[in-house]
Amino acid sequence: MTRNDQKRVTIVDIAREAGVSIKTVSRVLNREEGASAEVRSRVETVIEKMGYRPNASARSLSSRRSYLIGVIFQRLGGYHYVGEVQTGALRATRRGGYQLVVEQVETPDGVFDAEAVTAILRNTTFDGLVLTPPLCDDPRILEAVEAADLAYVRMAPNADLDRAPYVWMDDEGAAREQTLSLWEMGHRRIAFVAGPEDHRAAIQRRQGYLRAMAERGVAVPDAWIASGDFFGMSGFKAGDALLSLPEPPTAIFAGNDEMAIGVLAAAAKHGVPVPDRLSVVGFDNAPNGASAWPPLTTVHQPIAEMAEAAVDLLIKRFGDARFREQEHSRKLDYRLVVRDSVSPV
Amino acid sequence: MTRNDQKRVTIVDIAREAGVSIKTVSRVLNREEGASAEVRSRVETVIEKMGYRPNASARSLSSRRSYLIGVIFQRLGGYHYVGEVQTGALRATRRGGYQLVVEQVETPDGVFDAEAVTAILRNTTFDGLVLTPPLCDDPRILEAVEAADLAYVRMAPNADLDRAPYVWMDDEGAAREQTLSLWEMGHRRIAFVAGPEDHRAAIQRRQGYLRAMAERGVAVPDAWIASGDFFGMSGFKAGDALLSLPEPPTAIFAGNDEMAIGVLAAAAKHGVPVPDRLSVVGFDNAPNGASAWPPLTTVHQPIAEMAEAAVDLLIKRFGDARFREQEHSRKLDYRLVVRDSVSPV
DNA sequence: CTGAAAGCGCTTACAG
DNA sequence: CTGAAAGCGCTTACAG
Structure with missing residues (x-):
């Protein structure tokens, strides 16, 4: 050294x-x-x-670019999402000759730190910023970023879509497709474990499930929809309740993989073998789901690709104004991932 | 925008x-x-x-510092470790007025990319680097970093400890303590699920287990030690085998939380209730373990604190030479995390 | 306690 | 196709 x-x-x-x-x-x-x-x-x-x-500093000083792109997370810890975003973003920053700087806005105790945002923007010189959910819908963040006059792209924003470029995927369509694939295996009593009500993806996935059921002419009873919070324990409780119904479902679609894993635990508690007597599917394609037992059928959310696209959109804006592409949004494709937690009725 | x-x-x-x-x-x-x-x-x-x-670029140019600290990972994706390292490193970089740049050396298909390392070091201007395991023991990486004349700190290195400053924790001591705590609850038939043989932490944890058993005068039969690879499925298989023994263990200590979760699944398969008839403990304090069912007793590995210490060691080296601290290593404390997967015999 | 000058190593804008 | 000059916005080294 x-x-x-x-x-x-x-x-x-x-x-x-x-x-x-x-x-x-x-x-x-x-x-x-x-x-x-x-x-x-x-x-x-x-x-x-x-x-x-x-010398990068000299280059930056005279060209008035920092060649730094920031990606801001609510929380860096304990989350598969973070690594995927960075992996994708890094592919794009490398191609463009940029470096990727990470930031988070939460204090260690999990409190939103408005001052941190201001400080981040004050002390640094990003050429552009990628905002991840749920930050990308936080008005305090958006105002701070716009006040600093920074270019930014949002990942999977909820509202106010004209405000800035963004990338997204069709959560509703994916959930619909996942539901239909259970239907095609012969399942009729398909229950759903919903995520938090204020979360865009949770809402869209629930709508996709309902749409598929409606398309097949099924009026979903209230008892078939359990509410969860995207964490495993809520999936366990939901599964526990659903399996206690007089006529339990033959398939449970959980709004994310964490909750689906909780459903698997509930099935174990009830002595219901998966997938023989119960099919369980999740959403996200989280690594937990792949190493669950049985390995979980799910929907792949292309997080890395979304982040890569976000950085691409950003970098394109830095180019020569005459050729600058004004692509405002980009939609990425999902993909059903079939593993061993489902079987035909 | x-x-x-x-x-x-x-x-x-x-x-x-x-x-x-x-x-x-x-x-x-x-x-x-x-x-x-x-x-x-x-x-x-x-x-x-x-x-x-x-203007940060101007400041950098004249002071000959980039105020950028890099942290290099083998792989950014799918890993709780990554988020923890970044969280801790960010605390320290912010205090010191630095920004944190992330890099990874694997190609998308999981191949070690030697050229990527060279390219990273060629195109960038870090003031210093944090090397995470297992990269921190890779001679190709170390040579490239030293050839670029970059200051660096290693996290939990395996060997060659004099080569550069490092941070670490006592995996062996922690595993010993975890084993003894099972012993004190009355467990005598305590089995162990080992991690990969070439992994430093895996080796140390196994030694800690063996030391504790030796201290209590127990000669551990070969059948009590199952080999795994730190992934969940290997834990499932190990648990399956251990629970099939003529005299199965009353407690299973898995070398990490992923494998412990696999052991839980095996217990479910065997109809063995946890913790009533089997105690299961893990190691790492991964989020998966907290959301497992039952929530997993484990050892907290202070990843964030280790990363924070690593950046601190680095930044101190940049200071005035007269006051420069020559702290070569720092040891962080582990902590037993008791949840619901254990009970007295 | 305060400042004038030089210089960091590039790119930009312009000229030929 | 090539180059001389100016300038980016700071810090360093020095002087008073």
């Missing part, structure tokens, strides 16, 4: 060694037009030979 | 408005000594009034 204090190689050194001006070196570095193939290759050789690495 | 093209307020504007030199403004900004209280407050007022935000 040392710091090298010997002088760094700069663009001037390269220019001198290659017998050209620094402007020409700059052209080669940035793949600009206007350098003959001969000069270009000579400069590249010298760069390679001297191990030259451009 | 707009970009403001009006001229930014700079240090020159503040200096003019406050009637001082830019050097004095700089002193106030950086809380340097040598500015009277009167001047200081006058400058601060002007800064506030004009909404001045220092």
Whole structure:
């Protein structure tokens, strides 16, 4: 662990060694037009030979770009979502020559920290920001970001869609499709475990379930819809209640994988084998679901792809105004993931 | 989503408005000594009034610091570890005025990407790097980082401990303590599900278990130690095998929470109620374990605190050489987490 | 306690 | 196709 204090190689050194001006070196570095193939290759050789690495700060200062894109989370911890977003975002930032900076707005005790947002925006110089849910619908955040005059893209926003570019997937359509696939296996008594009422994805998934059932002419009794909060314990309680019904369902569709895992535990408690006597499906394709027993049938939510698209939308806005694409939103595809927690009736 | 093209307020504007030199403004900004209280407050007022935000690139260029700290992961996705590391690291970077940049070295298909490492180090200007396991023991990574002459700190390294500063926790001691706590509840037939043989934490945890049993005078039969790979399915198989023994254990200690959850599933399969007829404990304090049923007794691994300490060690090295602390390692404390998956015999 | 000058290493805007 | 000059907005090193 040392710091090298010997002088760094700069663009001037390269220019001198290659017998050209620094402007020409700059052209080669940035793949600009206007350098003959001969000069270009000579400069590249010298760069390679001297191990030259451009100074990012100098580049930023003169170009007025930080080459930093921030992604802000409510909470970084304990969440598969976070890693997926970063994986996707990183693919896009690398392609574009940007670096990915992470931030979160919650205090350690889980309180929303309005000052943190202001501080983040005050002390930093992002070229753009990716806002994840539920932050992307928080008016305090949006106002702070807009006051700082920062470009931003939202992931799966709930409302006010014209306000800024966004990426999304069709939760309702996916839930409908998942429900229909249970129907096609012969299931008729299909129950649903809903997520929190104020959560966009939860609402949409519930609507998709209801729509599918309505399309098949089924009036869903209230008892078939249990309410949950996206956490495992609520799925357990919901499953427990549903399996205690006089005529229990043959299939339970939980609004996310965590709750579906809770349903599996409830089935174990009731001595109901899955999938032989009960089919269970989830939503999200969380790693927990894949390692559950039996492995959970679910819907793949393309989180990484959504984040990648979000960064792409952002970067495109930084380009030359004449060619700047004004793509306002991008929709990503879901995919049903069939594992071992379902079987035909 | 707009970009403001009006001229930014700079240090020159503040200096003019406050009637001082830019050097004095700089002193106030950086809380340097040598500015009277009167001047200081006058400058601060002007800064506030004009909404001045220092340009980070300019600061970096002249101070030869990027104020960027990188944290490199093998894989960003699907892992509770990643979020915890970032949460802790972010606490420390914020305190020190740094930003946290994330990177991963695996390609999307899970292949180690040696070129990615070189590219990361080539295109970026970190002041320092946090290396997470198992990267922190990968000679290719270490060589690349050292060749780039970058300061770095390792989290829970396996070997070659003198090579660079590091943070760690006592996995062996924790596993010993967890085993002894089962013993004190009256358990005598305590089985262990081991993690992968090439994984430092897995080895240490197994040794802690064996040490505790040896201290109590028990020669552990081979059949009591099942081998796993830290994934849930291996825990399920291990539990299945252990519960099929002629004299099954009354307690199973799994080397991590994922495998412990698999053991719970095996217990359900065997119709063995947990904790009434079988106690199950894990290790890590992963969120999965908390939402398992029954909620899992485990050992809290202070991942966030380790990451925070790692960044602290790094930042201290950047300070004035005269006061630079040469703290080489820091040990963090574990903590037993008692939930509902254990009961006395 | 305060400031004038130089310089960090690039890109931009312009000229030829 | 190529380059000389100016400038980005700070900090450093030095002087008083």
